Amino acid sequence: MTKMKNVLCFGDSNTFGTPPLASLEEARRYDGKTRWPGVMRKILGHAWHVIEEGLPGRTTIRDDLIEGTHKNGRRYLAACLESHRPLDVIVLMLGTNDLKARFSAPPEDIAAGVDILAGIIAATPNLDRPPAKLLIACPPPIRVVGCLGPLFAGGVEKSQALPPLYEAVARKHGAEFLDTGKLIEVSPVDGIHYEAEAHLILGQVFAERVQALGG
Template sequence: MKKHIVCFGDSNTHGYFPVEGGLGRFNENERWTCLLQKHLGEDYLVIEEGLSGRTTSFEDPLEEGLCGLTHMYTCLMTHEPVSLLIIMLGTNDAKERFGSNAACIALGMKRLIQKAQSVKDCWADGKPNILLITPQNMDARYIDSPFTASMGRGCAEKTQALAAEYKAVAELTGCEYLDANQIATDGPNTIDYMHLTKKDHSLMAEAISKKILEIGI
């Protein structure tokens, strides 16, 4: 059987990109998840579990089904046996309506990781393997984009403080760690200032594939 790698994230895992007057999605030759599959080859099955708006542990009062904590068990058991779980979340947790900060978002991530580790029956060889990725920071210029109304204020500052918080969570929970801000150096895009560019998807795939091989998955 192939090694199952589950990519659990939000719109930047889904491959969303903003276009003037509408919504878009990068195709299978552009999304980092699909490019990761190409890098790793036929011995791996890379599974896309990206949902726009997903949070670590917050229930969204405006949209249903976006709490990562609620869906982690089902996701992992659907794709068992899981050799590696990649989690890249936190941007949506910064929305003003959740009234949170970087430290609390990190606590939500810690809770999500511990939930995943507790799903004993899903893991290949019975061993949880998780790669935590800090998402790319939102640029402060998002405040002048059409997305300010739904995101609210203060989001950029919260996301910019996540890397230090997430690195500590990774160390505490025994997870591997990457910071997308050290990888995705092309963006963010200049429409909403929060989503990966096409080039950054390629850079992410390359860096993540190297990390996977480095840790011996």
């Protein structure tokens, strides 16, 4: 009997499916068919189990003293990996929230956070299966606009500098790399989140890449 393959999607609000926000008071989420992990699930079919681990506000390795230290991806990743193993593919897409002005993190430090997370993934036993294949996705460049603009002041140039740094991290760990900024753009409404059309594109591309990685 063929084993079902498992893919873990570890990310932030754009993995969770938060739509563009007109105000900070909004609390919405795209439905399962619209957000990109759901699009990917439909394409991959019954042979794959898609695990959605998107948390709004999640950073790579930074404690957020305003929104909560649980937003630190490093604090949860090992437990997440162990609770969902065995895993065949992991899609890691983080770094947008590290661009917040409160962190004052240069692009190199954001990429270093991804490097640390990739190291945790590599060090986590995967039960009876080989180590999971890792796909590191660099988020698209942000815009400073709308209700989220003040939170991300000074982040545009930093976000534009991330792709080659992420690619170097992927190369170091023998992981696959995807520059999502070549595929989609953030919404002009809040400069951070994706319109439904962008989720559709991402889901289609991720499905193709995950299927290739999973054999």
